[in-house]
Amino acid sequence: MKIEELNRESEMLYSGHNACPGCGAALAVRYLTRALGPDLAIVLTASCWSIISGMPPLTALKCPILHCPFPSAGSVGSGVKRGLVAKGKPDTTVVVLAGDGGTFDIGLQALSGAAQRNEDYIFVCYDNEAYMNTGMQTSSATPFGARTATAPYPLFKAGQKKDIMQIMAAHSIPYAATATVAFPEDMEEKLKKAKKISGFRFIHILSPCPPGWGTESADTIQISRLAVNTGFFPLYEIRDGVSWEMTLKPDRSRIPLKEYLGAQRRFKQMDDRRIEILQEEVDHDWECLMEKVNTAD
Amino acid sequence: MLPEVTKDPVCYSCGTEPSSANKTGEWRFLTPEKDIRLSPCRQGCLLDGEIPAWLEAVKNGRWEEAWQIMSRYNPFPALTGYVCFHPCTENCNRGQLDQEIEIHAVERAIGEWRLENYKRVDRPKEVKGQAAVVGSGPAGLSCAYYLNQGGYEVTVFEREKVIGGMFALGIPEYRLPRKVLKKELSVLEEEGIRFVSGCHVGQDVSLSGLYEDYDTVFLAPGAWKPRKAGIPGEESGGVWNALDFLSLLNKGHQPEIADPVVVIGGGNAALDSARSALRMSNVNHVKLIYRRSRTEMPANQAEVEAAEHEGVELIFNALPRKIEEEGKIKEITFDFCKTNLKGLVVDQSRSFEEKCGTVIMALGQEIDPSIFGEPVKDSLFYAGGDFTSGPATVPDAIRAGRIAAMTIIARDAGLPEPDLMLPDLEPVAFEELNLEAKINLSLQQSQAKPDEEAGRCLGCGTCNSCGICYIFCPDMAVEKVDNRYQLNMDYCKGCGICVKECPARAMVMEGGME
Structure with a gap:
């Protein structure tokens, strides 16, 4: 990515979309369409992006978008790709775009089926860690300790966040990777890599949500960066479900998680004991990840 | 067997018109703006x-x-x-x-x-006035340049045969190649500045004559009067003044110098003299002797290091008491000397002798107020460079020339005196x-x-078009126009990511809609 060479023409996203100020998902889709376009078809399940993309006749993207029912993203993607192949357009990249609800919860069975059949498309989950579009209800992607509309203050999400990457790795798909908006170069590299691979590819993008997370809209990038630098959301890729590799070299002295949590109002009921629990969880996950990365070496 | 598709089905359900019809800038309640801060x-x-x-x-x-x-x-x-x-x-x-x-x-x-x-660009022929600049050093040339740009017909008077003042005569060739200076002067001449060399204002023409003939006179004769040590033997043969030595050398002559050479002083002229002397074919040893310590030297430290590297021997805390002649050999007596709170303290009991062939005195220069042979008129008084500040640096003089020119231009245009000082801000x-x-x-x-x-510049308060604001804008409200980044307020929702992420801190958030 050379910034000097980028301009409005090289982007697939139009201005004037309906995302909130400082939206991480808008940025994520901007990066991903730029990296994968222009020959691109997007299958969009119910999510924030259903709204962001605009009401007909307006559209926020320069490529076709097919809206589909909530649980069906995985199977609609399979159909669109096969249809394009049948029509003699095998080179068009098909991207299924789903939020964390459409991936972790409601869309999981179709996703699992498509992954198991190794359908030839890229499944992108932009993860804002709750059902933000409908009013911030808890999803299985919501981290421990966060308050949501269904777990209002002083309650909080009690369970841990579902490890979707392990689930996808267990399907032995050719390529799976994590990415976030603070590292656009890393994200672009992964998407371009994914584009060259055929078979089922899965990209998990952490996209901060200022109203849902209780952050200032200006802090989106900073929060996303903190998520990586604290080890809360490590950046890595998995090939064939077995070969794990860190893409952003981990810093040995990770920033304490407290800094990441303290910057978000959704964690304001976290006392030191709960922060300790989450920190231990993150440390444990980090060690497990390091182990997998090291065995893969 | 799949049925053959003959015609693309047309579907409009996801929309066909760009969402940019939607002016989402209306949502904004805070506005990011480009800012310039002092670097x-x-x-x-x-x-x-x-x-x-x-x-x-x-x-x-x-x-x-x-x-x-x-x-x-x-x-x-x-x-x-x-x-x-x-x-x-x-x-x-x-x-x-x-x-x-x-x-x-x-x-x-x-x-x-x-x-x-x-390339010469023809400017409007209207002449705003006739200007005389006395002295063709850094201050004079700078003032001449800006007056010429401002529409004046400028004549520069130079006492010496060569144009350039300190550029030509004070600074050794190894620090400023003369071909660069020649080229610069030829460009100034092509721009229409007239140079009169070998014309000593005060002798060949009178200053009051200049005031009569020209609308504006700018005085920048420099400070060329050498400061004296006031010690016995200072006026004897074989004792040079640094600027005489340097200007002779720069005019292409070979001053008579006998090895070894002792340079007395700690300023830039002393360093230039020492390094120039060392470059002469018959000189093998150069000692530079300064009365204070190394850290107190007024010379640029990089120059001191360069001189040392070239082989100039540096001696500190020694004040000359007398210079005696024994045939062709000179003997200088130095006393130990150091600075304390009261000033310079001399200890005559700790003295030493230094034998040498040539002494170069570089004790600094003074302004000669009587240089024009008549007092300058207060009401029309524009002067700059070393002539007003005392010996200083080339950029100081260029700045003085610019300020004088800007003041003159504003005066003649009937505008108030411009404030040309940088605001005193925290960088x-x-x-x-x-x-x-x-x-x-x-x-x-x-x-x-x-x-x-x-490209390595970090900007520090000035947009250096790094493009970070462009990359991180979720609304594509940062646009590239002529290789520069601009904010498009039609779509800026005022999230503030650009302000927060700007590496150079060249953006601020302003309250409210503009």
Whole structure:
């Protein structure tokens, strides 16, 4: 990515979309369409992006978008790709775009089926860690300790966040990777890599949500960066479900998680004991990840 | 067997019109704006130059624009690129990351580009007045340049046969190649400045005559009167004054110098004399003797180190008492001397003798108020350079020339006297910069190519079009126009990511809609 060479023409996203100020998902889709376009078809399940993309006749993207029912993203993607192949357009990249609800919860069975059949498309989950579009209800992607509309203050999400990457790795798909908006170069590299691979590819993008997370809209990038630098959301890729590799070299002295949590109002009921629990969880996950990365070496 | 599809089905359900019809800028309640803050290099610059701005222009290959920005404060970057001691680089924030930007190298490159690509542009014929400039040194040339640009017909009077003053006679060839100076002067001549050399104002023409013949007179004769030590033997043969020695050398003569050489003094003229003497074929040993300690030397430290590296022997805390002649050999008696709170303390019991063939006295220069043989008129008094400040540096003199020219132009246009001082602001500190994004941040060490070196500039309060705001805008409200980034207020929702992420801290958030 050379910034000097980028301009409005090289982007697939139009201005004037309906995302909130400082939206991480808008940025994520901007990066991903730029990296994968222009020959691109997007299958969009119910999510924030259903709204962001605009009401007909307006559209926020320069490529076709097919809206589909909530649980069906995985199977609609399979159909669109096969249809394009049948029509003699095998080179068009098909991207299924789903939020964390459409991936972790409601869309999981179709996703699992498509992954198991190794359908030839890229499944992108932009993860804002709750059902933000409908009013911030808890999803299985919501981290421990966060308050949501269904777990209002002083309650909080009690369970841990579902490890979707392990689930996808267990399907032995050719390529799976994590990415976030603070590292656009890393994200672009992964998407371009994914584009060259055929078979089922899965990209998990952490996209901060200022109203849902209780952050200032200006802090989106900073929060996303903190998520990586604290080890809360490590950046890595998995090939064939077995070969794990860190893409952003981990810093040995990770920033304490407290800094990441303290910057978000959704964690304001976290006392030191709960922060300790989450920190231990993150440390444990980090060690497990390091182990997998090291065995893969 | 799948059925053959003959015609693309047409579907409009996801929309066909760009969402940019939606002016989402209406949502905004805070507005980001470009800001310019003082950079540490500019604070250090003796000429107040807009350094980050011209570095940005060079980075993007816009040399003409770099010259335009440069010449607002410095009309002679080719010359200052050689002779200025670049306090800008000493202040550079990048030094805290890896290595300072070699600002003077880029400055010199801009100057050389301009001299190579110079083309005379015809300006409107209307002449605003006749101006006489006395002295063709840095201050005189600078004032002449700006007056000429401002529409004056300028005549420069020079006492010596060569034009350039301190540039030509004071600064040794190894610090300023004469061909650069020649080229610079020929450009000034082509611009329409008239040079009269060998004309001593006060002897060949009178100052009051100049005031009658010209609308404006600017005096910059410099400070060439050598300061004396007031010790016995100072006036004897074989004792040189530093500026006489340097100007003879610079005129192409070979001053009579006998080995070994002792230079007395600690300023830049002393260093120039010592290094020039060492370059002469019959000189093998040069000692530089200064009355105070090394850290108290007024000379530029890089020059001191260079001299030492070349083989000049440095002796400190020694004050000359007398110079005696024994045939061709001179014997100087020095007393031990040091500074304390009361001033210079001399200890005559700890003295030593130094035998040498030549003594060069570099004790500094003084202003000669009687140089014109008549007092200058107060009401029309415009003067600058060493003549008003006492011995100072080339950029100080260029700045004085510019300020005088701007003041004259404003006066003749009937405008109030312009305020040409930089506001006293706190420059952008290294800690304020946001270097976390690391995109488009050149991680290279010092580069030989000027555009690559300029690309290392972090901006420090000036937009250097790094593009971080463009990359991180979720609304595509940052647009690239003519290789510059601009905010499109039709779509800016005012999230503030650009302000927060700007590496150079060149943006601010303003309250409310504009």
